[in-house]
Amino acid sequence: MSEYTARQNQIIQESIQLIAQKGIQGLTIKNISRAIGISEPAIYRHFENKNDIILGIISVLKDTTGENFQSGSADRNTIELLKTMIHRHTERFIANPSLTAIVFAEEIFTNDSLLREPIRNLMSMNQNKLIAVIERGQSAGDIRTDLTAKQLSLVVIGSFRFLVSKWHLMDYNFDLKTEVDALLASLEKLLVE
């Protein structure tokens, strides 16, 4: 878990919103300071440089997504477990739509080699967790076994990411919860033998 002061968290949150609104090019020290209402140099009292702010963003993403994978009671039906996991993600996105611009657009950070590694880790970590869940579901007989868990995870993550990306691109102008529910119903039919 990352430990940040209130001001640091505020800077990170505003940064996330800036990226969501204006893209990575909108993430400037001036924009951040203006959003918070302090001067530019004041930002440097809380972060050494801009790169550290981006690392802060990534670490928040890590915490955020990590929590939703605390797989909970593992004895429930796997499909229900998957639904709960994705629902938790969805709720978080609805509560903080700016997150969607970043969580599913890791490409934003890949220009800096310093940032490629943590992003790659985050991405494969999440997929591996999902693969583990699916594999357990296959053992338990909840999920079809004629496809590998890796392949199924690709389908689940991919379709969910695509839906959320569209939500962002469309300026959040459709009801994400409804669409996610529809997607989950579809995925259930696809995943259960």
Add this chain to the structure above:
Amino acid sequence: MSEYTARQNQIIQESIQLIAQKGIQGLTIKNISRAIGISEPAIYRHFENKNDIILGIISVLKDTTGENFQSGSADRNTIELLKTMIHRHTERFIANPSLTAIVFAEEIFTNDSLLREPIRNLMSMNQNKLIAVIERGQSAGDIRTDLTAKQLSLVVIGSFRFLVSKWHLMDYNFDLKTEVDALLASLEKLLVE
């Protein structure tokens, strides 16, 4: 079809590569001119401003993806048709990996409201074409009908996009063709009743 001079096409191609390598922040007039080997002001002999270059990139994307959707002989099995379409996409990505950084990362351009609209059009146009193909397949009995074509298109596009995005994030260090073939085999099992 867009009509560009040789030099203009060269500028667009180098721009695509720059974005793939360094992200949107790496797309500067200086970088473009250096990549081509001419001076910065020479760029402005071929494009009025930077925005026009980005519009050029988008128009190339439109042509590129459009070609792969020329659905070909519509009388074949729909699954085979889908496979052909995705294969054509894949081949194009393998031939020009830089494209992947852009085609499936429309968020790159969304900072400028001028660019949001063409990107949105491109995206929904492609999905609508796929939906039409799937619907035809459902009528022909090639594809399961207990899920809507829209839902199935979400799964197909989403999983493919996710796979290609990972390929870019992983520095193209796995064999895309192999993975796409595996994905297509999986999708076939999922789509056929």
Add this chain to the structure above:
DNA sequence: TATGGGTTAGTGAATACTAACAAACACTGA
């Protein structure tokens, strides 16, 4: 009296873009 968190004023570098000029070339009219 030291520290944490703010300020104003400024740095050099990078940004998109412009002004003014020059060389290569095609096309004219005598």
Add this chain to the structure above:
DNA sequence: TCAGTGTTTGTTAGTATTCACTAACCCATA
């Protein structure tokens, strides 16, 4: 045949603006 002319595509040298970041100072509070 060939000077003259315009167009195309390049150049060098510059612009104003924005970028991340620093120096120096201030002031409330522990």
